[in-house]
Amino acid sequence: MTTVTHPEPATDLAFEEQAIKKAFRRLITFLFILCIFAQLDRANIGFAALSMNKDLRLTATMFGFANTIFYIGYFLCEIPSNMMLAKYGPRRWIARILITWGIASTATMFATNSTSLYGFRLLLGIAEAGFIPGTFLYLTYWFPASYRARATGLFLIAQPVTMAIGSSVSGLILQHGNGFLGLSGWRWLFLIEGAPTIVLGIITYFYLSDSPTKAKWLTEAERFALQRSLLHEQSSLTIHSPGGKPWREVFSRNVILCALIYFGVMAGVNTNVTWTPLIVREVIKAHGLSYVGLFIAIPAICTALVMPFWSAHSDRRMERTWHLVLPLLLAALGWLVVAFVHAPELRMGGLIFCSIGAFVGQAIFWTIPPTVLSPAARPVGLAFISSCGIVAASASPLIIGFLKDLTHTWIASLMCIVVFLVGAAVIVFFVPTKAIPLAAASTAAAGTGR
16 A cells, blocks of 8 residues: 655645635735835825925925934834844734734824824834834745745836825825815824724634645645745755854855945835925926826836736846846936936926836845745844935935035935945946846756756
């Protein structure tokens, strides 16, 4: 009598593909929704500024600092948060993040001056810390390298989608909610967009599965096949790790270079998120606040259309370098157009380039760090890289606001972002973005008969 302990290679591959399809449908769809609210709660201050700055008597520098202090709290708690996620599991920790940041975001409606606004933004940064790197760590528990750009891209596509939909909704809330029950429109904005996150946090606790081995919605054969593929990949990456010491890896050459790249990427992303409403307001001065949201939706929709195509193309080619460099250079070109061209149509075209380049580049970038970190070093390593992006995100609003107040134009401010983006694109060529993913893929292929 013969006992079959596991599927044959060809069958094993089929079960793996079935498991990945289910994971895309169940996990990426839900994470996409969470990312929408993360983006809303992080970026709605940019829309609130259209009326809040006047109510609270904020200068551009003060508004920039309100953004900066959010990222200070985020930065300080990023690594500890990811370590807690690895210890307690994604399901519990991501739920905690959502509930606490929902409370902090909603409470921002009670700000009465610059000081109280700074306090609420600091609390929001502390509460939300770890969500993005924690999610990217979570994706490595579920998706092999050959699927990771698509998984990352579909998760992050929530950012431009939020700008497309959320911008329109935010504009309507500001314009039509103003004065309702005696509250300003920007106060309703924080309440309406912050409170649902608390509910989502409770749902997360019951909905997410920490890993394939704990997913009751997969069959036993699907769990085995997917986990086997992930273990093959981990074995390959462990061989390439420098000495197998997590903290030594975090400060290795490749991780430092990744951190510098992400600094430039996030300078572009955060400038797009924070300052685009005010730039668009200048472009369409004759229209109301609701039109600002509609015009912001144009670059976001274009980005949402490009991201899935570009991410899938990167996965199929298993090529990351040029798939990252080209979007970064496109974003830099976009900011040059916005800074130096006065024609409204061309400036909107520049904003489209900025949006596509920044968000697509961010999606491709996050496929690289897991390939230069062993599984043991990923919680701290991914959080460290994310923290360096947080430094850029915290510094860029303050720098841009200061230079805008000083020069009364966007040119000096946006040229700083161009330098960051071009610098990041150059550094990409010094990171081994190709060798390790291919090694992992070949190891997995050998084990599954591909």
